[in-house]
Amino acid sequence: MELRAESISRRYFRKHGEANFIEAVCPVSLCLEGGTLTVLKGKSGSGKTTLLNMLAGLLQPSDGTVFLDGTDLYALDDKSLSRLRNEKIGVIPQGRSAVDTLTVFENILLPGILYGGIPRTDDAESWMEALGISGLRNAFPSELSGGELRRMAIARTLTAEPAVILADEPTGDLDDENTSVVLTALEQAARAGKAVLVVSHETDAERYADRVLCMENGIIR
Amino acid sequence: MKKNVFCGILLVLAAVIAVGSFTVFGPCVHEDGSEAACTAAGRAILVDGCLITVLAILTFLLRTPSARIILFAASLCLAAVGILLPGTLFPVCRMDTMHCRAVMQPVAIILFAAAAAVSAGGILAERSRVRRGKA
Amino acid sequence: MKCISPVIRNLTRKPGRTTALVLLTAFLALSVFSGTVVVSSLRQGLGSMENRLGADIIVVPAEAESKASLKNLLLQGTIGTFYMDASALEKVRETEGVEKASAQVFLSSMKADCCSVKVQVIGFEPENDFVVQPWISESLNRPLEDMEVVVGCRVETDVGNNFRIYDRNCKVVAKLAATGTGLDTAVYCNMETVHMLLQAAEEKGITHKIDSGNDSDVVSAIYVKVLPGSDPGLVNNRLNGHVRKATAIRTAGMMTEVADSLSGVSKTVAVLIAAVWILALVILLIVFGMMVNERRRELAVFRLLGMSRKMLSGMILKETALCSFAGALCGVTLGAVLIFPFTTLIETSLKLPYLSPAPGTVILYAVFAVTVTVLAGCMAGTRTASRLSRVDPGTTLREGA
Numbered sequence: 001m002e003l004r005a006e007s008i009s010r011r012y013f014r015k016h017g018e019a020n021f022i023e024a025v026c027p028v029s030l031c032l033e034g035g036t037l038t039v040l041k042g043k044s045g046s047g048k049t050t051l052l053n054m055l056a057g058l059l060q061p062s063d064g065t066v067f068l069d070g071t072d073l074y075a076l077d078d079k080s081l082s083r084l085r086n087e088k089i090g091v092i093p094q095g096r097s098a099v100d101t102l103t104v105f106e107n108i109l110l111p112g113i114l115y116g117g118i119p120r121t122d123d124a125e126s127w128m129e130a131l132g133i134s135g136l137r138n139a140f141p142s143e144l145s146g147g148e149l150r151r152m153a154i155a156r157t158l159t160a161e162p163a164v165i166l167a168d169e170p171t172g173d174l175d176d177e178n179t180s181v182v183l184t185a186l187e188q189a190a191r192a193g194k195a196v197l198v199v200s201h202e203t204d205a206e207r208y209a210d211r212v213l214c215m216e217n218g219i220i221r
Numbered sequence: 222m223k224k225n226v227f228c229g230i231l232l233v234l235a236a237v238i239a240v241g242s243f244t245v246f247g248p249c250v251h252e253d254g255s256e257a258a259c260t261a262a263g264r265a266i267l268v269d270g271c272l273i274t275v276l277a278i279l280t281f282l283l284r285t286p287s288a289r290i291i292l293f294a295a296s297l298c299l300a301a302v303g304i305l306l307p308g309t310l311f312p313v314c315r316m317d318t319m320h321c322r323a324v325m326q327p328v329a330i331i332l333f334a335a336a337a338a339v340s341a342g343g344i345l346a347e348r349s350r351v352r353r354g355k356a
Numbered sequence: 357m358k359c360i361s362p363v364i365r366n367l368t369r370k371p372g373r374t375t376a377l378v379l380l381t382a383f384l385a386l387s388v389f390s391g392t393v394v395v396s397s398l399r400q401g402l403g404s405m406e407n408r409l410g411a412d413i414i415v416v417p418a419e420a421e422s423k424a425s426l427k428n429l430l431l432q433g434t435i436g437t438f439y440m441d442a443s444a445l446e447k448v449r450e451t452e453g454v455e456k457a458s459a460q461v462f463l464s465s466m467k468a469d470c471c472s473v474k475v476q477v478i479g480f481e482p483e484n485d486f487v488v489q490p491w492i493s494e495s496l497n498r499p500l501e502d503m504e505v506v507v508g509c510r511v512e513t514d515v516g517n518n519f520r521i522y523d524r525n526c527k528v529v530a531k532l533a534a535t536g537t538g539l540d541t542a543v544y545c546n547m548e549t550v551h552m553l554l555q556a557a558e559e560k561g562i563t564h565k566i567d568s569g570n571d572s573d574v575v576s577a578i579y580v581k582v583l584p585g586s587d588p589g590l591v592n593n594r595l596n597g598h599v600r601k602a603t604a605i606r607t608a609g610m611m612t613e614v615a616d617s618l619s620g621v622s623k624t625v626a627v628l629i630a631a632v633w634i635l636a637l638v639i640l641l642i643v644f645g646m647m648v649n650e651r652r653r654e655l656a657v658f659r660l661l662g663m664s665r666k667m668l669s670g671m672i673l674k675e676t677a678l679c680s681f682a683g684a685l686c687g688v689t690l691g692a693v694l695i696f697p698f699t700t701l702i703e704t705s706l707k708l709p710y711l712s713p714a715p716g717t718v719i720l721y722a723v724f725a726v727t728v729t730v731l732a733g734c735m736a737g738t739r740t741a742s743r744l745s746r747v748d749p750g751t752t753l754r755e756g757a
Contacts, residue, residue, distance in 0.1 A: 053750035058749055078666070079664045082659075082662050086662020096753070099362070099654055114658075114661060318700055323698070327698055
């Protein structure tokens with residue numbers, strides 16, 4: 001499994017200011033291989049989330065290409081790309097990412113049933129147990145704290161068993177104990193052969209990483 | 222707020238039945254002031270409407286679900302009887318074009334049917350509250 | 357994916373939004389269904405009245421009230437009692453251009469057994485009649501005998517019962533099919549019977565005639581059929597000149613007046629329907645517009661998890677279609693509850709012939725109302741579905757993180 005970005009960049013045009021555009025991500029080449037956990041750190045506004053979204057197939061790069069096992073993501077039509085993302089790329093976004101009208105358990109099962117698959121109830125229950133949210137099975141997202149919502153999003157991604165996991169600040173709302181649980185789970189996923197990228201400020205995350213990258217002003221150093 | 226929706230709707234319906242039964246959809250009135258065949262039906266509708274109004278008020282005042290279930294059940298029975306009042310239990314005038322046949326009977330039946338449905342809804346809502354409380 | 361599951365959840369977990377959509381579409385369906393049924397019933401009533409009149413010209417006594425009385429009798433069943441000399445019938449028959457003429461005598465009962473009010477009794481000549489007889493023949497295939505009556509569909513009695521008028525017992529031998537006109541509340545008998553009843557009324561001190569004399573010497577209305585090829589207008593003028601103390605009325609003119617009133621009501625109904633639809637569609641578009649902001653984040657999550665744009669629009673349209681369908685069913689049901697139990701009230705309020713359509717036709721109207729409402733709801737939601745399907749999950753989920 002390999003997610004490879006070749007000279008991808010992202011520009012945003014603006015109406016006012018000195019230049020016509022800002023370059024959120026300068027040309028970056030990056031390869032995420034299965035079985036490795038990569039940590040990407042950097043200040044706010046350095047372009048980490050923009051890079052993650054381009055790698056996830058959610059944001060078209062201004063230049064460059066992203067390949068997943070040789071498939072050019074952005075050459076696919078929306079239907080094919082969406083299906084590919086559902087099956088192979090798991091994203092844990094920075095913000096709140098729950099469907100409010102479904103229970104916690106249903107949210108966790110959702111990726112697996114979008115295309116008519118069999119619900120992975122056993123996997124879901126074991127991840128809920130591991131992340132300490134099994135008691136919230138029938139609760140609705142509006143009843144959860146920020147940390148519980150984050151753990152639900154992580155459980156959802158891990159249950160779906162994608163080949164690539166892209167996590168944007170997965171431990172942001174969590175205490176030390178749960179931070180350790182989450183990072184351990186992501187490390188285990190990497191050991192199981194998945195390509196894992198974790199965007200994080202936490203220095204703790206570096207202990208679990210096979211590789212640490214630093215992003216500043218849109219450039220990876 | 223949710224728990225008072227059925228109480229409120231039932232109260233409004235019952236009040237409309239009670240007031241309307243001697244105003245808008247009252248029984249026929251003969252020119253000479255004599256009682257029509259449908260006068261008894263009109264009175265029965267008024268009494269039934271008043272009884273359901275009292276029960277609806279009590280559902281607001283009593284807080285316990287079991288008491289409310291009993292009150293809604295009683296309203297349901299009274300409303301079911303109300304559907305039968307004009308034409309079945311009490312006679313109405315025989316000409317199709319008379320006010321009691323054209324207005325009183327259909328309006329009373331529709332309003333009592335609505336009251337019965339709301340009462341049934343109230344019973345289900347209170348039972349659901351009890352179950353959620355136990356859970 | 358079994359889209360129905362999140363679709364149903366999205367509807368049930370947002371009861372306020374769902375209720376608003378259901379109510380709006382209910383109004384749409386209610387207006388279309390009710391308006392269509394009312395206008396159709398009026399048209400059927402008009403057609404029925406045209407069939408039942410049968411005559412080209414009706415001759416009534418010369419008093420100004422007679423014409424209005426006849427119209428009220430035909431449209432609303434209001435009791436009419438007016439008389440002219442029976443010799444007018446011969447004069448009418450002698451008039452050039454008249455093919456056939458048949459007389460009727462009107463009588464009002466006291467409160468008959470069947471009813472708490474008076475009923476209209478209409479005596480006719482079975483041997484000469486061409487107005488009532490064809491209609492009666494649909495229910496009774498033999499001549500009407502003395503002291504036998506045929507009742508309109510709204511007279512509350514059954515075939516075989518006795519019908520007591522002025523203490524005289526008449527036997528009900530047939531009940532007529534509905535016409536949607538005032539004739540549904542009338543009782544029909546032959547001339548001998550009506551003259552006996554006139555005499556019985558006089559014995560009770562109730563005088564019907566304007567001039568005293570033999571009861572056989574009066575008629576209330578004479579129905580005239582014009583010779584084929586003759587101009588009814590010319591014949592009408594001749595009758596007005598030839599028959600003293602009588603007025604000839606062209607039924608085409610009466611029908612035109614009724615048709616004009618019906619047209620006025622139809623236009624009013626059409627305007628009301630248009631107003632409801634414009635208002636409801638505007639509100640629908642506003643509600644859908646509000647949905648765009650409210651649901652962006654939720655739908656961004658679906659996109660994030662791999663739902664394609666087409667699937668996402670499909671999900672939103674399914675929600676819209678379900679709401680519209682539920683609302684349409686409610687609207688049609690409410691329309692049926694408001695219209696059919698109150699048919700008599702509508703008829704008496706509009707003062708026009710009113711005949712409800714057959715059940716099969718009503719079902720067709722209901723299907724039509726539901727279909728146009730669902731289509732309208734889906735069309736209103738299409739733009740929103742398209743906008744929402746293009747939500748950018750990366751940017752949207754980051755907002756407010």
